[in-house]
Amino acid sequence: MTQEHATSDDAPTGNHDASASTDDGTNLSVYRERRLAEVQHLRDRGVNPYPYRFDRSHTLGELRASHGNLAAGSETTDTVAVCGRVMLKRDQGKLIFITIRDRSDEIQLFVSKAVVGDAEFDAINAFDMGDWVGARGLVMTTRKGELSVKVSEVQLLAKSLRPMPDKWHGLADVDTRFRQRYADLIVNHDARRTFEIRHAVIASVRRTLGARGYVEVETPVLHAEAGGAHARPFVTHHNALDLQLYLRIALELHLKRLIVGGMERVFEIGRVFRNEGISPRHNPEFTMLESYEAFADYDDIMQLTQDIIVNAARDALGTTTIDIGGAPYDLTTPWPRKRMIDLASEKVGRELHPSQSVDSVRKVASDNGVKWEPHWGSGRIIEEIFAEKAEAELLTPTFVTCHPVEISPLARVHRDDPHLTERFELFVQARELANGFSELNDPVEQRARFEAEQRAKEAGDATAGTVDEDYLRALEFGLPPTGGLGVGIDRLTMLIAGVSSIREVILFPTLRPEADE
């Protein structure tokens, strides 16, 4: 019967039928044709399969909150209107149980043929899993105590044409999960949970900074020069200006211009782009928090960093204890601070310092199996020794501090040691999670650092920076003492959600385009 509709009533849906049936003839296309026929069947009966709106009296979560304590076998006189997606259907003959879900909860619809009548019962029975429906009826519980809506009327809100993934096993294929995130979100609770946590983390960060008087700003994504970090940029082009532009690799230089302008405390949560490899910890576009606070130094910012992360965990999970390497760890524990040169020195059994000659540091590196490049200075080699020998052991939160000047072109020289900077990086699970420092605000020194970067770039370091003249001009107007911070929001979410791939916390991670079509 419905098949006849599919073949005879295809004028308005001819395109769908053609694409669904001509070339493949697979189970999937048969399935879609059947549901398309059902759509046409509804239209023939004057039912809009895609109505415009639905008046909902309660979300499913609200309904459970208000009636969750009903005793088994109760019938109330409370009329509600609820809506959601059909997730399960249990046809009992003259009784149908339909589990619908909205974003807050799941509730069972109790459909009795004796209540709704034969015609309506058949219409409800034609619903498929995945359909969006709205129902009106009385709140009740079944004999076994399941909170239900005894429906008097159910309305289709949107017809689903595709089969749902396995109702028990969900969708496991990671490729499909990332490409078809909608399907992942429909069937995988963990996926929904992860993105709820992501939202809670970001909202918490905004609250923490807002409570400290920070102002949220937005700065350009298109940069004439990609500065503020060491990374290869994406290149793009503006037609009207006939101008080569770069997608930003950091937020830093614009935000500090705002501190020059007197905004005192600013932050931005924004997308940055780095044209580099993809890994479980790297996506080409990712979300950075950067914040800058006038009159603060890196010591203040380390405290801020821990506050932000502790609050984020508390707000997202309701606890500050998370799992690190299989063991519980309370984030409120004071996080140790260790100088990079000390961590590196410990591992090689010799005092290392960027004031030492390049030759002597090279020898230490080579003796310990650490490779170095000819254009690296002592400081850069020490960083490499740290990265190769010490970094992997930094599982619980640790502030690595006082990086060599050579690798920190935007950080201020340490007040007690001219070869080091007032900088820190936070490592958790051997991954960098945050980076901050007392900001360099001497325009003369900043120019010298930029020029050193420029020379490194010309010497072949593709990730080195260039001289940003406008930023130098800003500094000449006067940047107050400032403490700055950058936090990888994706990695922070990974930590709090307890997932191991960055793709799990990015709704639509970068993938190669799908073939064919």
Place this chain on the structure above:
RNA sequence: GCCCCUCUAGCUCAGUUGGUUAGAGCAACGGACUCUUAAUCCGCAGGUCCUCGGUUCGAAUCCGAGGGGGGGCACCA
């Protein structure tokens, strides 16, 4: 970019040392059933075994090339 692993029905997965017509569960479809909970029961249908090429009497299975994905390395924080 390099190395390893992986790809079978809409989904989740079997598929032996290469051997007839590639199987199961769920979903779908037909039927039974008024308190189910992944409902159950009966019946039926569904396949470009990622693609191309090769070896073989015979390939989902072995070989080569290519594609997607995952992990590692490199790059990079």
